Amino acid sequence: MALAKVINSNKKPPQEMSQTKEKAEVFLLRELGKAIDDMENGRVQDIESAWKEIDAI
Numbered sequence: 001m002a003l004a005k006v007i008n009s010n011k012k013p014p015q016e017m018s019q020t021k022e023k024a025e026v027f028l029l030r031e032l033g034k035a036i037d038d039m040e041n042g043r044v045q046d047i048e049s050a051w052k053e054i055d056a057i
Helices: 002-007 014-040 047-056
Strands: none
Touching: none
């Protein structure tokens, strides 16, 4: 629901909004797949480093 509000914040036509939502979903699933692959292969970040990275944003 929140994603739809962000995507359609500038009142895009329904067809364009649908395409944008699909692109967002594909991107999120691809990034999730990368993260799962990293975890399965032992490429993980310790919590302190993660918080430093988050705080920098």
